[in-house]
Amino acid sequence: MKITSKVYSVLTLLLLMACGGSDSSTDDTPPPPAVAAPSAATLVFPADNTECNEGVISSTDETKSAVTFQWNASENTDTYEVNLRNINTNTSTKSNSTTNDATITIDRGTPYEWFVVSKANGTNETASSTKAKFYNQGPGIENYAPFPAEAINPARGATIASATSVNLQWAASDIDDDIVGYTVFFGTDTNPTTELGTTEESNLDAPITSGAIYYWSVITTDSQNNTSTSEIFQFAVE
Known part of the structure; x- marks a missing residue:
């Protein structure tokens, strides 16, 4: 029997439909929901500018x-990364936790800075808490050295407009609250040794x-003649 082209086309279409060959390129499956970015945690203990005296020797x-270390849990967070920096040696460590606390063994009689990074599974976005500084209590210490000063103006690595002078500004703190003065070193050498002056401001x-x-850089001195030296700050002039 002779099959006409029209009948052949119908048979081909039926065969394709029976074998799943119909055009179904459009996928109506909804995409998976986006993973919400975590929010920042709030530090609880040790608090900023305090002495930590609760460590287990x-x-x-x-x-x-x-x-x-303790902090308030943050939203949309699966893990926390505790970042801890020894201010004396400028060495840093990281510890992970799935709860809102982490027990870490650290040096006594030493100043530290810490903050927490919140992380969530399924996204690379993170959120960082504010930073806090504290002294881990040491044996026989009655008065602690000030924390090293931090640059306010010009900011580290900043480029400022051309001028004949600049007002260097910094921030410093001491858990004993007995800072009595600052000595500033300034110059074009990468390790400035020329004393710009001393001030109580x-x-x-x-x-x-x-x-x-x-x-x-800034050397901070307290009433017991304890001192701390800041890192070396840098800025450029246009």
């Missing part, structure tokens, strides 16, 4: 103690010229 090394004018890069 190590039974094998009296120079160390175990401190339980947290700012000092410095002469500058266009096109130069300047470096500066």
